Amino acid sequence: MLDTCFRSDMVAEITMQPVRRYGVDAAILFSDIVVPLRAVGVDVEIVAGVGPVVAHPIRNRADLDQLRSLDESDVASVLDAVDGLTGAGGELGATPLIGFAGAPFTLASYLVEGGPSRDHVHTKALMHSDPQLWSELCARLADIAGEFLRLQVMHGASAVQLFDSWAGALSRRDYERHVLPHSRACFDRVGDLGVPMIHFGVGTGELLGSMSSAGCDVVGVDFRVDLADAITRLGTDFAVQGNLDPALLFASSDALDHAVRRVLESGREAKGHIFNLGHGVLPETNPDALARVVELVHAARVD
Amino acid sequence: MLDTCFRSDMVAEITMQPVRRYGVDAAILFSDIVVPLRAVGVDVEIVAGVGPVVAHPIRNRADLDQLRSLDESDVASVLDAVDGLTGAGGELGATPLIGFAGAPFTLASYLVEGGPSRDHVHTKALMHSDPQLWSELCARLADIAGEFLRLQVMHGASAVQLFDSWAGALSRRDYERHVLPHSRACFDRVGDLGVPMIHFGVGTGELLGSMSSAGCDVVGVDFRVDLADAITRLGTDFAVQGNLDPALLFASSDALDHAVRRVLESGREAKGHIFNLGHGVLPETNPDALARVVELVHAARVD
Numbered sequence: 001m002l003d004t005c006f007r008s009d010m011v012a013e014i015t016m017q018p019v020r021r022y023g024v025d026a027a028i029l030f031s032d033i034v035v036p037l038r039a040v041g042v043d044v045e046i047v048a049g050v051g052p053v054v055a056h057p058i059r060n061r062a063d064l065d066q067l068r069s070l071d072e073s074d075v076a077s078v079l080d081a082v083d084g085l086t087g088a089g090g091e092l093g094a095t096p097l098i099g100f101a102g103a104p105f106t107l108a109s110y111l112v113e114g115g116p117s118r119d120h121v122h123t124k125a126l127m128h129s130d131p132q133l134w135s136e137l138c139a140r141l142a143d144i145a146g147e148f149l150r151l152q153v154m155h156g157a158s159a160v161q162l163f164d165s166w167a168g169a170l171s172r173r174d175y176e177r178h179v180l181p182h183s184r185a186c187f188d189r190v191g192d193l194g195v196p197m198i199h200f201g202v203g204t205g206e207l208l209g210s211m212s213s214a215g216c217d218v219v220g221v222d223f224r225v226d227l228a229d230a231i232t233r234l235g236t237d238f239a240v241q242g243n244l245d246p247a248l249l250f251a252s253s254d255a256l257d258h259a260v261r262r263v264l265e266s267g268r269e270a271k272g273h274i275f276n277l278g279h280g281v282l283p284e285t286n287p288d289a290l291a292r293v294v295e296l297v298h299a300a301r302v303d
Numbered sequence: 304m305l306d307t308c309f310r311s312d313m314v315a316e317i318t319m320q321p322v323r324r325y326g327v328d329a330a331i332l333f334s335d336i337v338v339p340l341r342a343v344g345v346d347v348e349i350v351a352g353v354g355p356v357v358a359h360p361i362r363n364r365a366d367l368d369q370l371r372s373l374d375e376s377d378v379a380s381v382l383d384a385v386d387g388l389t390g391a392g393g394e395l396g397a398t399p400l401i402g403f404a405g406a407p408f409t410l411a412s413y414l415v416e417g418g419p420s421r422d423h424v425h426t427k428a429l430m431h432s433d434p435q436l437w438s439e440l441c442a443r444l445a446d447i448a449g450e451f452l453r454l455q456v457m458h459g460a461s462a463v464q465l466f467d468s469w470a471g472a473l474s475r476r477d478y479e480r481h482v483l484p485h486s487r488a489c490f491d492r493v494g495d496l497g498v499p500m501i502h503f504g505v506g507t508g509e510l511l512g513s514m515s516s517a518g519c520d521v522v523g524v525d526f527r528v529d530l531a532d533a534i535t536r537l538g539t540d541f542a543v544q545g546n547l548d549p550a551l552l553f554a555s556s557d558a559l560d561h562a563v564r565r566v567l568e569s570g571r572e573a574k575g576h577i578f579n580l581g582h583g584v585l586p587e588t589n590p591d592a593l594a595r596v597v598e599l600v601h602a603a604r605v606d
Contacts, residue, residue: 119585124550128558168506171529171548203471205509206527224509226474245474247427255431282422 001046005035011081016091021287022294026096026159026274029082029152033102033165034110036148039074040067042111050115057114059126064137067111070144072151079155086156096159098198099152103164104141104182105175111137120169127178138182146189153193160190161198161220167211168203168222176210187215198241202279208233223247223278227266239272246277249289256289260296304349308338314384319394324590325597329399329462329577332385332455336405336468337413339451342377343370345414353418360417362429367440370414373447375454382458389459399462401501402455406467407444407485414440423472430481441485449492456496463493464501464523470514471506471525479513490518501544505582511536526550526581530569542575549580552592559592563599 004010014030034044034052043055058064072079082099085092110116112123127134149160162183167175187197199211200220212219212234219238221230223245231240248259267273275297281290307313317333337347337355346358361367375382385402388395413419415426430437452463465486470478490500502514503523515522515537522541524533526548534543551562570576578600584593 119550121550121553121585121587124548125553125555125558128551128562129555168527171527172532173529203506203527206529206532224471224474224506226476226509229475229509245427247422247424248431250424250428252428252432255428259431282424284424 002032002034002038002044002052005030005032006038006075006077008077008080008084011078012084012091015081015085015097019092019095022291023298024294026098027085027092028098028161029078029100029157031078031100033106033163035075035078036070036101036144037107037111039078039148040070040144041074042067044110047115052110053115054111054113057122058111058137059122061133064133064140067137067140067144069140070147075148075151079151082152082155082157086158090156097157099149099157099160101145101148101152101160101162101186103162103167103199103201104138104145104186105167105170105179106163106165107141107145108134108138109166109169111141120166124169124174127174131178134178135182138179139185142182142185143189146186149186149190150193153190153195157195159196159198161200162186162214162216164199164201164204164211167201167207168205170207172206172210175207180210180214183211183214191215196239198274200241212238218272218274220276221278227263228269231266231270234270236271238270239274240267240270241274241276243276243278244293246279246282246285249277249282249285249293253289253292256292257296260293261300264297264300305335305337305341305347305355308333308335309341309378309380311380311383311387314381315387315394318384318388318400322395322398325594326601327597329401330388330395331401331464332381332403332460334381334403336409336466338378338381339373339404339447340410340414342381342451343373343447344377345370347413350418355413356418357414357416360425361414361440362425364436367436367443370440370443370447372443373450378451378454382454385455385458385460389461393459400460402452402460402463404448404451404455404463404465404489406465406470406502406504407441407448407489408470408473408482409466409468410444410448411437411441412469412472414444423469427472427477430477434481437481438485441482442488445485445488446492449489452489452493453496456493456498460498462499462501464503465489465517465519467502467504467507467514470504470510471508473510475509475513478510483513483517486514486517494518499542501577503544515541521575521577523579524581530566531572534569534573537573539574541573542577543570543573544577544579546579546581547596549582549585549588552580552585552588552596556592556595559595560599563596564603567600567603 047053109123197216198218199216205225221242412426500519501521502519508528524545
């Protein structure tokens, strides 16, 4: 999986597949949360049935000293794919490409835990026991992820998405104190390029207001929060992205239609709305259900 | 594990261990979410490293017809333990026992999925595709869980806790429409007995207001929600339970002390506060950290 994320032909091909098959309005770069870590030489593998596994977790200053910054040459193959897709004669044509990177907290959690974690015990212990080291780790990760996003835009991406998978494991207080400044630093590295910036996390009902202050233009909303509630909370300065529950793709077509229409209706109240699932596509999803959703969304656009 | 939950000597012993070791102010019945299912003859096992596995998932009316109601004799051994602990000469003495049962939605999720699930795909598909069948399933589970709690109180429990592990997987809208009435039916079966009723779920920031309307007296707050925010949201009619992040037990003692004090301070604003973790104790927790927390909480009580 991770090797694939560094093969420009595969990145281009997999990025194009949903565009070809469903005619969606934008492509998102095929990548993985931990790509920027592998790019700077971290020994990380995606183990089947487990997720990303880091050989040498970072838990003290000596570990942190090993973490270097990201250089264009580290992600040359990824940027080749971006060039090819978005350049003159590229297969994407007028379809915009959304760049992608994992956010500092989620990257830090993988690095500190050494793998996926439900409870983030070592991560939170470090955050609270040595806030200085934690802050330096996240600052370095913000640098790495921010630079990765910046390079994607400079090579042709029309928007970026900063993906904080695990932010929902934190209370608002801890998020604001120990994470938000670093997500903001990430966006700061891209802000002057003038592309729309999307911020997404999972289980972030408590955090939407805080996440929106990181400098993004669009706030992704997971399926647990009613989109209408999210829009009320965020106010009129933000577009929203989301938030059909991916489990609804397994329901009857009547139930699915109804749910899609509700999301679309709620979205009309926001400054802007990128229709999307409220988290990733689940492995056993019937592709026909996805096609049906795209059709409904496109039909509503003409209404 | 499940067999142990039906051995009265083991239930009594394990229920007492934290009371003996830490001198906590109440015991909670040693049990498991799926005990009421096993009690009514559902073929369910707790598989190591997986969780509860149900041999024949319930996905249609014929399946549902197999699910019978719970009778006192089904949980005789559990009630023997309650009798022994709380009766005259019982080891608990004046320490109150909190009864325990899994809530209808969480029970339904195990039954419909056939095991633990991150995405609750089959459960949500049934809820949305056949709301009538869903409602009948949950009504029956409310009956089973409610009766189990009622019997625990009649045998000596001084309070009950209805535990909805998976409620946080739902949006508020779905929760209110498809789950809340059944949790309410559960509490209704116990309400006339006059004991305090606690309602706890995980990841329920969006749902606290809805859950509080199920008829409980105490709302459990998981660690993701700042306790002060929860109290503001719930108003002055409810006591709260929670909500130290169990990961903080792995932090330095300074960080732990600080976090415990914040929870205690926030809790003072509520009608009442049961200090607790904001979810279960994690397996690798150092018992000394737990002892330290109990000590801090007890010291604060005298302040």
